[in-house]
Structure formats: C-alpha cells, structure tokens
Amino acid sequence: METPSSPSVFAQRRARVAEALRAAGHGVAVLPTASLQMRNADSEHGYRHDSHFFHLTGFTEPDAWLVLQADGRSVLFCQPRDEAREIWDGVRVGPERAPALLGVDAAHPVAALDELLPGLLANQGTVWFPFRGPAGLQARVAGWLDAVRARTREGLAAPVQQRDLAPVLDDLRLIKDSHELALMRRAGEISALAHGRAMRFCTRRWREGAASIAEYEIEAELLHEFRRHGANGMAYTPIVAAGANACILHHVAGSVNLGLAAPAARLLPGELCLIDAGCEYGSYAADITRTFPANGRFSGPQRAAYELVLAAQEAAIAATRPGLRKIEAHTAAVRVLAQGMLDLGLLRRDVVGTLDDVIEHAAYRRFYMHGTGHWLGLDVHDVGDTLARDEAPVEQPDGLGGKVVRPPSRRLASGMVLTLEPGLYVRPADDVPQDFWHIGIRIEDDALVTPQGCELLTRGVPVRCDEIEALMRD
DSSP states (O other), rough: OOOOOOOOHHHHHHHHHHHHHHHOOEEEEEEEOOOEEEEEEEEOOOOOOOOOHHHHHOOOOOSSSEEETTHHHHHHHHHHHHHHHHHHOOOOOOOHHHHHHHSSSSEEEEGGHHHHHHHHHHSSSEEOOTTTSSHHHHHHHHHHHHHHHHHHTOOOOOSSSEEEEEEHHHHHHHHHOOOHHHHHHHHHHHHHHHHHHHHHHHHHHTTEEEEEEEEHHHHHHHHHHHHHHTTOOESOOOEEEGGGGSSTOOOOOOOOHHHHHSSSSOOOOTTTTEEEEEEEETTTEEEEEEETTSSOOOOOOHHHHHHHHHHHHHHHHHHHHHSSBBBBHHHHHHHHHHHHHHHTSSSSSHHHHHHHHHHTGGGGTTOOOOOOOOSSSSSSOOOOSSTTTSSEEEEEEEEESSEEOOBOOBOOOOOOEEOOEEEEEOOTTTTOOOGGGGGGGEEEEEEETTTTEESSTTTTOOOOOSHHHHHHHH
C-alpha cells in the first residue's frame, strides 16, 4: 500500500494539474516554494514550505521551483548538495537524487533557473504562475519572457498569455484524497488528545491548591501533547482565553488586555476557558475549539449558553452534506443562536422584534460576529472558492443586515473538509443580563463531507457538558 509520502501520490496530483492546463489550452506552469525568513539578527523563523508546492511535490526544502508542462513533464530546481552547509542545516536532497526520491522527470540546481527556464517557456502559448506568489515573482516572469523574445530569430516565441495558477490548484486541493484524509484524521486525533490534556491539567492544578492558572501554562500542555505524538507543532497560533478574554476572538495566550473586568491572562475558578488549537501533522492542519469550566462544573448561565452553542453546531452538522450549499450550515446555526439569544434575554424582543427580524437585520451579530466554518487542509484556512462562480449572481443577504448581488454559495461535495464552529460572546452592557457577562463560548469540529452526510474528525475530545464535567472530574 502506498504511504502518504509515496512519490506516486504527488505524481498523480501533478497529472491532474497537467490535465487542467490542457483543458485550458496548454501552457507551462511555474511554481516556487517559500524562502527562509529572518526573525531577528542572524536567526530565522522556523521554516514552513509553500502548501501548493508541497501538495504537488512532497518537497520541504526552501528556495525550490517546480516547472510543470501540460504534457505532464515535471522539472524541479532545488539547492545542490553542499557538505559545508549540510553540517549546519542538514542534508539536502539535491538535483541528482530528486528524480528518484520525488518522482519528477528532471532536476537542476536552483542557480540554473534563470538560464534554463526561458527554454522551457519557449513556444508555449501560456505561462501559468500564482499571481499571489512571493514579491518579485511577476517581475521575474517578465524577465524570462524577455529572454525568450530576444531569441525570436532562432524561431522561438514567448507565451502570449499569463494566467493565474492559484485557482487551478485551489480547486484541486478542495477535494481531499485518501492519503490526505489519513493525515487529517491523525491530526484530529492528536489535537483532541491535547484538548483533553488541557482540561485534565486544569483539574490537577486546582487539586494542588492553585489560586489561578496562567493561560501560557495551559498552552504549554497543548504543545507538549502535539509534539509527544509526532506532530510538526501548532497549525496556527493557538487561542487560550480565560474568562473575559474568551470574548476576544483572536486572543493570544498570555497577552495582557487592560481594561477587562476579569484579570488578564489568568484562569480563575468559576470562569470558562476557551481553547482554539490544532496541530499540524504531515503538513495538514486540525482545528478544534472547546470551552470548559475552569473548576470542572458549569454554572447555570454557563451551561445554558453552552448548550445553545452546541445546539447551533448540531444544526450546522445536519446541514453539512453533499448537494447542500456551504452557507447552509451557517444559516442553520444562526437561526438556532438567534432564537436562543431571544430566549435567554440577550436580545430584547421589544427592541429587535421577532426571530425573522433578528436574522434579517443581523442583530445576532452583537453576540455572534463570525462565520460558522472554513475549508481545512494544508492550511488551517484552506484554499478553495466558497462561491459557485459558474452560477449566475443573485441578490442575497450579505450577513450584515443588507443585500448583495453575487454568485450563490458553493455546493458541498464528498471529500471536502471544513470546520463547523458557532459561538456566543457576551460583553457587559446595561441591557444584557449580568449573569451572562464575560461568557465567551465556541465549539469547533472538523467535518469531512461524505456521501451520507459528514464525519466529524475531532470528536475524540468531549463536547457535551456532562462529558466535559466527567472528564475533568475523573
């Protein structure tokens, strides 16, 4: 059985890109990976390869290029073997070994790129490259085209079209293959273990007599569990938000936020803790959010708010299946949340009107201001259009209380992976019941669209109130 790193897996993906190029009129595609980025002085940031490049090659070294022709032939440009540099930075694949290890047809030193690429572009009708690529890419392509034009007396012609490669790759990455799904399932399993560890850690600290727990202590437990199981590390900057900090959507663990009623960056008994964190495993991301009571038991208002968010997620899950539009999960979650806001007294009927009024005028956005999910894969906010660009634009709600004319939401298909993450964030206000002040709740799971509906990849960590309380108690 092929492994997720088998060269044939990446060859199959390159073949699909080549097929897309042929369908669009042929041409040649040029794709760079990421370069090293300096952090400070002579220290670099931890390197992360370009996701499109990895998807087509499995190659994780910096400063490499892939050239892919419509006939399927692939050429890699990469750093050469260098004993002196390898002592410092690690062993490189090198052009000599790349064809056998990566399954490409040919490989050259990256220093030869400017010399050889004009020849690969010659007599091609179109050059494809990512318009959102690194700074200077368009200028470099222009230089290669000028080099081809300088050889017109030799019978060579430069491409007359430049087209964006990113939409082609985005669409191909939207449907995950079996190798990708195996990695994503493992990422979900490890991330779920880390969330459970964080919950149990808080219980242990209270039993040891802690008066409070720093957010960064909880964050450290997550990273420990990720790395312990072989994950690359965090898939994104995690959110560990204690008490009122949970109402800050992108709160960074340990940061100081002055002016909040609750002490910043420390978790106190009786508060809720919101953790949004997922690992990267085999370059694929998981994305889980759980909210739990610091001391292991939900208060009455906390439980009421939590169960509302969970009901909204269940509505979103039911609306996630092939043929339905992506926006329908959000619409279903919003309807449940809006009704709950009215029932809990967060929104006053004499002010906002009926449930339909709340939805039409987006009054719910006071307490729920983000979408219910995004694509997931090599990137935590993965590529892929959310709109059906092949359908005619129609007038529809813009989610802000107005109308907009645009294509409808894309229909879901088996093999897509997306998050389902409704939330509720209640800040103090004179017209809001005080029992709900500083309650911030989000519940997020990763959903694989299947022929029958969807499969949740991240339910290895409890989600229901009683299950969370039991885990922390035991």
